[in-house]
Every structure is written in C-alpha cells, then in structure tokens.
Amino acid sequence: MQRGQSSLPVSITFSDPYDVRDALLQVARQTALAHPTHPNAHRWYALNLRAQAFRTPPSFDTLLAPRVLYDRVRPHPYQLRVVEQVLREKAPAAILADEVGLGKTIEAGLIYKELALRGIVRTALVLAPKALLSQWQEELREHFDEDFVLTDEKRFKGFDAEERIICSLPQFVRSFEKLATRPWDLVIVDEAHLLANPASKRRRSVGSLRARWRLLLTATPISNRLTDLYSLIDLVRPGMLGTQREFEDEYVSDPGTARILKPQKADQLRSTVRQVMCRTRRDETDIAFSGRVVHTRAVEATPAEDALISDVTDYLRRLYRRIPPPAWRTGEAKKRTRSARGDKDDTGATTTARLNRGAVIREIMALQQSLSSSPRAIEQSLRRRAERHPDEQAMLLALADRCRQVESAKERLLLDVLDEITTEPALIFTLRLETAAHLRDIIAARGRTAECYIGALNREERESLVERFTGGAVDTLIATDAGAEGLNLQQRCHVVFNYDLHWNPMRIEQRIGRIHRLGQEQEVVVYNFALRDTIDDYVLRLLYQKINLFTMTIGALETVLTEVQEGELDLEERILDALLHSDTPDQLAQEIETLGETLGDGLQRQRYAESLTTGVLG
C-alpha cells in the first residue's frame, strides 16, 4: 500500500455575504445627490462596533445552549458535564453511553444546539429506529426549539433540500445514495448498538457518510460481544483500536465468542474507551424519580355497548380482509425489503398496493381508536366515513344512530374514580376530541372544574389554561395526545388517566411523562381503563404488563422496542392485525400473548446487554 503524508487541507476565502458592496454603492448614489444616508448613521455604526463583542461566541468553557433554552430544558449537572466533555475533549465524534433513562437525547440535543448557536453546525441528520422517530422530533421541538423534519412527513422536500432531518435506519440505507452525496455537519445515531455488526449495510453506510461531527447514542455499546464495542469505536475514531483481530488479540480472552475481557486489560480498555465515550451510571447521579402506582380497571361493557363494539369490529374486520395481508403473515418481509432496497424498477403495482394498504390501515386504525374511545367518538367517525362512502352510507348511519343510545361503562367508572380521589387534580388522556368534550361536560356536571386541552388551542389559550390548572382554578384537564405535546404539569398534578388506550407504548409513556418528570415529588398514580374482554383489555393484560410497561425505568422502553426487530416493529399495526385477523376471543388472546412474548424477549436481550456493558465498562 502506498503511504504518503497528506497535508491538512486549508482554505482561505473572502466573501461579502451581506452584500456590503451593493449597500455601499447605494450610499454612494445617495450621497452623490447630497442626500444623507441616515440621520442616525453614525450612531448605528458605533453601535455595531459595540455589538461585535456580543457577536463573538465565548469559548466552550461557557455553554450557550443551557441559557438560551432556559425555559425549555433544565439539564442535570451530569448532562452538562457530558456536553462539556464532548465539546472540549472528544470533538468531533463521541459515543454517549449513559445508562438507560439518564437523558442521552437531552445531551445530544444540547450538543447540537450548542454547535448550532455557534454557527458550527447547520445541517444535521438524526438516525433512529422507526419506533423512536416521532419521539425525537417532539423532544427536539419541545426542549430545543428545533424543527426537524421526518422523511415520511408531507412537508419533507427531499434529502438534498432539507437541512435538518430525522430518518429511520432502513430508510437511511435505502436512500444512502442521495444522502451520501452531501456532507453533513452533524450526524446523530440513536440506539447505535444496531450498528455493531461491521458487515451490515447500515453500519457501512453510516461509516461512509461525510459528517464532520458524529454522535452515537446507546445505553448498551456492548450488546452481545466485546467486538460490538470495537465496531462502534471504530466508527467514531477509525484506527484507534486497530483492526478487529488486533482488538481481539489485545483484549478478548475467548476469541470465538468474544464475551470475556482479559482481566489484566480491563483498566487499559476502559481508559482507551474513555477517549471517545462518555458514560454516566445511574448511581453516579443525584437523579431521583418518584415511583408509580398503576391501577388497571377493566369494566364490563353495557349490553348495548357490547353489541355496538361487536358490530363495528365485524365491519372493520370485513374492511381489513379486503386488503392484502401483512408481510409478516405471508413471509414476504425479506423479499419485500430486498425489492425496496435494490430494485429501482419495482415501483409498480406492488408499491401502489402497499400505499393503498397503508391508507386503509390508517383509516381502520382511526375507526378502531374511536371505538375504543367512546360511543360519541365512534359515532362521529362513522358519520364522517358515511359521507365519503355513499355505498355503505345506510349501514354506517344505522350504526352511528345506535351509538346515541349507548351508555358507556367507562364513563361511569371514571366518575366513580374521580369521586374516590375527591379534590385531587387529575389529567385525563383520550384519543378523541369528541370524547374529551363529552367527558368535560359530564365531569363538570359532577361539580369539578374541567377543561379540554386540545391541539386546536392557540399558544395564549394553552398558556392561560395551564396557568389556571396550575393555579388551582381548574382541577381536571382532559387532553388529547396531539394537544399535550410539551405539557409539563408535574408541579400540580400526580394523577393521570388513560381513559382510552394508545397502542403505541411510546405514546403511553409520553402521556405519563407529562406529570412523571423531574420536579414531581409525589408518587404518580396511573389509571388505565378498558372494557373487559375487548382488545384494550388484552393489550393491557397480555402485552403491557408482560414488559411492566407502566413501572419500567424511564427510558428503558425505547431500548426494549429497539431490541424487537431492531426497532422496526410497528406495534400498532400488529395489534390491529391481531384483532381483525382473529375470529375468536381465544385466538385474539393467543395473538396478543405471542406479541407479548416477542416484547418480553426484547426486554431480556436489553437486560443482558446492560449487564454485559456494565461488566466491561463499569
């Protein structure tokens, strides 16, 4: 191999980004006509000279982001330490490997914001498992006032046109050709242990990206083998550990399985790793979260309600069975992935069918959510669908009319529980606006002051409502998921109701997170409502309890979901499929249980990786 000393590239440019030249010509033209430029020109000139001091950012010794984001995020001291370490010592690439729940996203966000404020970073790409994409978007918006665009959003203009993108790893691999042509200032990879396999296409693609700054986030840099660690470090600092064989020779006792570290080399490895990795353990922090108490209440549906649910579900089942079955049922997953990745001509009927299927699934999902929510919600949904489908109008309207007669068992349960907790302020989450409005009315009729916190409120209305709630003027807040983004109520409230259930566990976690966050001093009480022997009941009992969703360490859920099909599992669709594919309750229970086992396996894998990482890195 030819070796030569390459010199460091240096460029010096002169530019006129503010069109000073044109401005000067304008001044010259004005003054030539004996017009003074501006009566205060000298004052502005002097002010601008003074302003230079404020336009020069201080060194990294003084972080700007925490002050700029004072009203959005209050980082822990250990998070600030990590940010400082990365910026001062590890730049421009680092692995953030804090234990689960310590806020790696906040650290990465702070680093991004700090670099953006200083004009060091303009373009940024966040790569994350599919299950975490919207969470990333929301966190960046809520805590860092940064609007990143998801690649599946309508407003996404393409990889060349956007400056800040959040993209799933498979999508990234598929679009690598487009992404690779442009340089990025910063690339953040969440759940980076998914890149541990050096032969995988995603690992090679991330390695080939032109990015000046790189941040890899993972709580478990060693998920299965010691060489996982090598692989990640080689991504941020190529050559630091030599070749994989060299690494194994140096540190690994069992080269075949690579799970045992040579004891005499442990300190050396840790010290080497520290050059690129920041890792904070939970016991090194003073972070203390209050506990959670979970009450899951399943109530018998009223006979009319039961009949309605059964009939609507049958209708949905018919709709669902008209579309092609999902890939995991037909075993086509691999074939489909292959064609989507490589075959550019494969954009005909298959893709169209897939898109149509997606649209139908979304529609069915919306109806099912309304059904789970309340008779009021499903009534409105059915009427809206009737308008769009004249051929089914009569049947849909008949069903909608029946909804009016149905008394909801969950309503009664809610009112009973609210009576139990007396004057305790409560936050009630529901999926549907109609449900929220109805609940507000019936709660208000019982003497509590209730208000709806929904997406349609403008900023002032939201602030005013939160102020009234925190001030005590309102004691029950009924929120929809869309409206509750960025809501922080931990100071006032410690009781949250999942009046209806979201099938995406991340959304459940986000709901609880509105009150269970830093600053919550009381034990958080979570009420989950479901109608007995309905899909929500099964999901609660057989799925979420299997992974202890409601009492899981904060942040652990993301890791577990990543462990299941590498974060690509669409749990909502799987649950819907289970519901509509099954013909009997037993079959449905079996399907949900199988899904629960898959999640349980993910949890086990995550725990194993955690213990392995802790064993090696401390």
Next chain:
Amino acid sequence: MKLFKWLRRPKQDQEARAKAIDPIALATAAPAASVMARSEVATHPLTSLIEPRDALLRFARDYLLASGAKVRVEESDLITATLTDGRQMRYTTSLARARSEIETELLVHGGEALATLLDDCASRSRAVALRLWETGDPLTLAQSAFATPLSTCPHQCAADEIGNRIRCEECPQREGRTVLAGFGPVVRSKEMRRSEHLSVELTFHLVSTDRRGRHDEWQRIAFDLESKRTVPLLPLDALLRMEPATQVAFDEPAVQDALAHGQERLAPAAKALAAFLRLRSEEDYQRRCDDVQTTYERLLRESGDEADTIHDALQRELTRLADTYAIAVEAQLDSIALISSTTAEVALYDKAGRSVTITTDLGRACVLPLSCTRCGDDLQAGARCAEGHILCAACVQRERGRDVECPICAGIAPAVKQTALVERVPRSGKLTGSEQLRVAQLEAMTPETWQLCATWLLERMGYTTEQIETSEHLSRYSGASSDQQFSAVVMRPPKGVAIGAAEVQYTAAMRAGAPEKQAILLTTAPGSQEAIASAERLGVALIERDSLDELLAQLEAAHTLAVAAEEQAATDRATHAEATRAGLLAELDALEDGLARAVNTRKAGNRAAMVAAVEEISVAQTVSAQVFVAWETLTADWGASFGEHEARDGSLPIEANPEALDEMRERAIHLGEVCRQAFERIRNTPGAGELGYTAWRKAVLEELMARCEALRWRVTAINPAAWRDFAQARDTQALQQAEEAAQAASYAHGRAEKALAQLQTRARIAVPQ
C-alpha cells in the same frame, strides 16, 4: 504599567481617555432623562439614575433608543421599551427574572432576542458615510507629534539603530512621536494647505473553523482612499464628533478598488490565522492519518484478497479525516464606512532651515505617519537626507556598510553607528513556506489570534495557563508546568523594536515574592545582547525572535520527529535485545560445551572413589537444579519482553526497555558462571564405575544437557534482529523444540533418579539430602 516606550501614549491622549469612559457608549447612549427609574415606592427619588448592570443590557438600551423606542430602566437587570409601532418589550439579562416573568425576553449570547437586535443593528450599519468634525489646531498637532533625537541619549537610539532598539526612559518615541535623524529641533511650522480627504474603514468578520470548532474575531482596516496609506482606525472619542455625510464623491470603480485593497490588507492576518490553526491541528491530524493507514495496512495483511476494497475504504477514511480536520478561514465583509475628514499639510522647520512636511488629520485629531521614500512603509523613526528624502529604519540599515548613501538621491545621510544587536546565523531554508507558521506571521496576526497562539505555544512548551491579563502589545500569563509555577510575559512589540534589558527586568519582577517561580519572556522581537545577558543574570527564560522561530520549526516537524523518535526507540530496544539474545546464547553454548567435555571414560578405581564421585555429582546436581530454576525465570522474562501478537505495523513489539534487557544479559553471565562451576565438579568425576554408576552419571549429564537445550530453544525462539517482521522474528518451531527438550530432560531426570536409587542400594551409599 507603562514601562516600555512602545506601550506609551502621548499624555494628552491619556488625559482624553481618562475623561471619556466608554466613548462609544457615550456616543450612542441615551440622554439621562430617559432612563429614570420607576418605583412603586413614593419615597424613591424620581431623579435617581439606574444604570443597567451589564454591557449587554446597556447595549440593548442604546439600540432601542437609536431605533426610536421609549426606554425605561426599571431595575439594573430590567429595561422596558415602547417600540415605535407601539409594542411593549421587556428585556433582562437575569436568568431568574426571565424564568419568573414569562413576558420578559432574556438577552443572552446565542439567544433569539439578542440575535434580533444584533442583526438589525448590523443591517443598519452595513454601509455608512460619515463626516468627522474638525478639531484641534494643525500646527499644534504637528509639532507635538514630532521629536528631536536626543543628543544625550546613552544608547544614541535614534541615531544608531533607528527604530530598532529604543528603550530608554528618555526616548522621545515613547509617546508615539516621530524622530528623524538629521532633523530637529522644530523651531517653526506653517500650514501649507487644507483639503477634504476620504478614507474608508472596512470591518471584516474572520470566521475560522477547525476540528476544535469555530473561532470568531473582528478586524478593522482603515486607509486613505486615494493614497491607500493607512489611517488610524476611528478613535473611540471621534465617534462623538461624527455626523452623517451628505456629499461623498465615490463611484463603482472606487468601491471595487477599496474592497480589493481591504482584502489585500487583511490577507496576511487571514493567512497567519490559517497557518496557526493548521499547525495546531497538524500533529494530531498526522497521527490520526497514521493510525488509519497502519490499521488498513494490517487489514490488508489479514485479508489480502480484498485489496481493492480495503484500498477504497482507506481512501474514503482519509478523505473523511481531511474533512474533519480541514481548516477554513473565511473573511466576511461585515460593514464599510466612508469617512470624510479635513486634513492639513504642515511644514516643520528646524534651526538649520531643513523642512519636513507632515499631514495632520483634523477630524481624527492626529498626525498621519510619514512614509519611507524608498519602501513606502510608514515610519515612526528614520532619517532625513540632505535632499529631504525620508528613509525608514530598515532602509537605513540596509545601506549600512555601503557609505550610508541615500538610495533616492545618493546624498549622504547622517552617520550611523554599528548596532549592538546579536548576530544570528540564518536558519536553513528547509521549513520556509507560505503555509508554515513563522515569526513574520505571528506579527501579522490579529490580537485575538496572537493571544490564542501564544497560549497554545506555552501549552506546547508544557505550561498550563491559568490566568491571562492582556493589553495591546503585552500579555501576562500565570500558571504551572508539571513541576513548578510560572509567570510569563508575552510581547509583540511593533515591527523594528528589539527587546532590551528593561523588558527582561520587568519579566523577572513578575515573580516578585515567589522566587521559585519560573519567569518566561516570549516575544516576536529580536533580543539585544543586553537582554540576553540580563536574562541569564536574572534567570529569565528568554524566547526571542530567533528562538521562537526555532520553536515553531520544531513544532512544524513535531510529528515527523515523534515518529522518528519512536522508530529510534524501537531500534534501540531491538539492538539491546539482540545483544541480550547473543549474550544468553553464548552462555548456554558455553554450558553445553562444558557438559560435553564432562563425558569421559575415566573409571572410578574403588568404592571409596565412587562414593566420593557420587557425593560430588549430587552436590553439583543440587546446585544446577537451583540455577536452572533461575535460568527458567530468566528465559520467561526474556519471552515476556516481547509482545505475543504482532504490532499494528506487523512488527514484533519489544516491550522491555533497554535497561531491563541489559540486566537480563548480566543475569545470564552470573548464572552461567555458577552453572559452569557445578559442571566443572561433574567433569572432574570419573566417567565410569561399577554398580550402575556409569548409567546414573550419564543420565545426569543427559538431563542437564537437555535442560540447557530447552533454554537455548526458548531464547532462540525470538529473534529481535528480525523485529520488523513478526512472523520472522517469532520462531514457533523453536518453541516446540524447547518443549521437546524439556520433555527429554524430564525423562532423563527420571532415569537418573532410578539409576541413583539402584546405585544406592547396590553400593549401599548414603547420599546427602
């Protein structure tokens, strides 16, 4: 402390400065009446003024006033304003207040509120035309800016080395006045004419990025539009005397010309910044490149069939590395001001009737520097020839030894005495180049870059800076190195000024009260003999121009030197290892030789002789066993001196240092000596005897021989002479041979034990334990 002449200012300037506290602020500040405090408490006096507590808030106040808003300073950390469109704004710099009052905007670096103010302010002042009011009397200005060479000066500074080493207290240049040899004192002055002059002041935003992030600084450049001669930057107090200009004759070619000249002026500072950033990152970059290259080289050795793929990956990695470490310096034109000012030409006459014409800027209240007739450089000290040509110090120096002719008119300039500067042997030109950092570039740096650079230089010299106080030409650093505290003075005097004893004394005085502190004087200026002598006497580490240049050259070659040093160290270790191996093998050869000579056919004549021989051999055997344990340890140490796996570059890692290797050789000599004595005892015993004696002795010799052989193979297994190639340096077959020899020794030992037992029984010999 104003110790040095180049740090001094004319007294009148100092007085003016004392009067004007933050003149820019005054120029742009609000009338006092508009910033009265509001108080809910009636007793609070309405007329009491509250001044915003920090510069950011004061800036915001002044910005708002300039934009026509009504501003009130409510508290020292809060201002409120009613904007021209009727909107109410509240600004604070207090985080606590911003958190508690949602409607109050926090002004903070990087924050949106401040960015809005700054952007608006910048956009309003991108291009302005200003006029300076006239101030001061041109004759007074001209006369006060001129000084006569001191005839009593012990150093004859002005006359000797014009501009190069004026350092004494009496020097007229200390207040920034101009001195010309062959002219003065001024006895008369006359205003020749007045005219309007247009100058331009360009502000550049220098943005540089490297692996560490981004560095921002601002550079203002001012020059006369017509002559392109440097004019002083708008002094802060001149801002009080500004007004918008109404008529400026300025067309497009002039704009182009001004911008091109501005860039030309800025280029040295930008290049110097780039050179500094490059040097700061270079070593790390080269090390990373080496890491990557050696890794891929090894990868290629491990999987040679994927050569193309590996080569592509290497190129990609190197490109990525270059992207990461790339240095970019961008000079963004931020604003431009056309400044119209009245200038007056004044002729100054001395007693002899010689005259010098000098230009005074009445708007800036200053005198424009004279320029050298030969090189065109501005000068503060120089000479006037008989024909009236003005020459700068450097041009006079150049003519020294050539009868000091004025190169313009070939007239004779006043006599010049020889310099006392230390003559230096010029450096070899190996490391010169426009991209490399040299002292000349340090001189071209902006003050911010220079401070960064000086801090980095101290760091590279092993000093960690804890505190910096800085002024225009001088910075004081304090901190610690690995073993002691230090205080450093870093000076960058104007071009042509040499460091003298006074500067060294000043540096030494910095450690007053802590004599154990190390004192360092780092300067871009040359050092005089006095300075060097003084530094030696006072124990000050003087790093003057030439030493600094050498230091920069060393830093430039740091990576190459480090690689060479590593290579040298590895070669040294290999040489020592080779010698040790030879020593060990020589000893083992000698032992084997000794054992071979122990074989004889001499027979024990009687039982007594045989008993004595058995006793002798047994004693030797015991001693040998003990020594062989030590030998085993020694060969184990030898093996452990080398890495088990090949190094990244494919070589044999030699982990033991030369001392340890030498010590092994000495141990081998000692052990060999003891062994030889034991073998000698065996050699002196009869080779044959009755009742199994012969077999026993033979088995003993075989065991010893085999043990020697095992040791020899163990030593042979590693050949440090071939250390560059791991496979060649490690002989695995030799290790197998060693194992086989050890096995043979074990069998021989068994045979010897058995034979001895038989002998003891047959001959009824009691062998001492």
